[in-house]
Amino acid sequence: MESSNDQPSPAGTMKAFTHTASGLPSAILRLSHSLPIPILAAPTDVLVKISHASLNPGGSIITRMVPMPFRTKPSIPDMDFSGTVIKTSKSVPVSRELVPGTAVFGTVPMSQHVMGGKGALAEYVAVPAENLVLKPSNVSFEEAAGLPITGVTATSCMDLAKVKRGERVLVNGASGGIGSLVVQMAKGAVGDEGMVVGVCSGRNLEMVKGLGADEVIDYQEHAPVWKYLESKFGAEPFDAILDCRGVQDLWLHCPKYLKKGKPFVTVGTTPKDYNFIGIVSTIGITISNMWLPTWLGGVDRPYLTAKGFPDLPGMERVARLAAEGMKVPIDSCWDLEDALKAYDIMLSKHARGKVVVKM
Structure with missing residues (x-):
């Protein structure tokens, strides 16, 4: 089998929502068209082209509560996503099957989100392999993005x-x-x-x-x-x-x-x-x-x-439930350019299921 590390990384820049100040999403988020595509910085990192990101109240709590002097600028909001593997580091276990082209869902680790500025509201993200699981074939990318947290x-x-x-x-x-x-x-x-x-x-x-x-x-x-x-x-x-x-x-x-x-x-x-x-x-x-x-x-x-911090066993368990027929109701799906409207729906506390953003 060809080593996944031999696959080329995409070059250039990506679109992403970012913020350099604390506050409500509607007040601080700005759409950037020129953010560098993430690199594989750790031995088990995986680069994912994001298909959908889902919004969680915890993401907005972080944008309001965590002072920016303690965060990387600019920071990308929210953590949960689905997408397709583009490239993996050399130390990703073959048993994980995270080869280029594989459909996955996952979450940005809290430490990397808060301290490193990584987030899901972007076209690409690089995360550790342990933060990804295979997307069940019967679950859409839209639904899978709503599964982790x-x-x-x-x-x-x-x-x-x-x-x-x-x-x-x-x-x-x-x-x-x-x-x-x-x-x-x-x-x-x-x-x-x-x-x-x-x-x-x-x-x-x-x-x-x-x-x-x-x-x-x-x-x-x-x-x-x-x-x-x-x-x-x-x-x-x-x-x-x-x-x-x-x-x-x-x-x-x-x-x-x-x-x-x-x-x-x-x-x-x-x-x-x-x-x-x-x-x-x-x-x-x-x-x-x-x-x-x-x-x-x-x-x-x-x-x-209840605890809401995803780990690999927890996400694998959720993936099995979804594969067995558990539904993920979707309130609405928004284009990236309309993400601020998506935040308004999620923060209204009246969403019917998950609010997701399509890249």
Whole structure:
């Protein structure tokens, strides 16, 4: 077999969104047409021509929260992508099958994103081989881009919840990127004899039912949702709650509809605003939820926070689930030139599945 290292690298420049200041994407991102194409700087680096990038709230938190004196300028935003292998370094294991022309999806390592300025909103990216997995043939590039952070977070939710066959499960934020995957995983875990109840806006009811939910609650029609859950499910409480939106009131009142000793799993409390005060406040709320004793007003249920840092085993697991039929709902797909509109949709917190950008 011809060594992948013998394949030529593309020459010239690439298009990418970059920023040299901290702030909201709409205020700081600029489209560059003359950024150098990345080189293979490490022994196991792989150069990928990006097909699609997906947007995550964490990416926008980084652009607002991490001071630019600690970052490479210019920096490219966001981390998750799909694409095609162009060239590999000599030390990439042959067993990984990451030869030129291979379709993959992956993520930029957090350290290289924050400190090195690497990102997914570009035509090319160079990342370690361990940050890439083969794209299943039945999954489009558009869908695959939405798998790394979102998929690993969803599987973390399920691992913490330890959902069993025949149980009753509530999924809040069931139409979002993470929630839409959790609904499918939860239904597969509880089986036909179990029950999955999803919470989302009324316009997404049919979508969530199509993902496998047995019942769907419109949080706008039944506001406040916690009170509706108490009245409807107080007599037959849930075995697990998976909050994929981060709603504090759902946690504070959960003893009224969640069995004693059963887990409340969350992706973390959603900040009111993605700024320093909002993030710090959210961290404080999370610590309080986890450790505040009941005699000081704490809630008598386990509060567990999902992890969303992709690694190779986690992404390979997500790839298997997608190959087996797990759907990745796409809210919208935008051309690179319209990426700022894509950020507006993602940050509205009302996206139906993933928001992706096509290179």
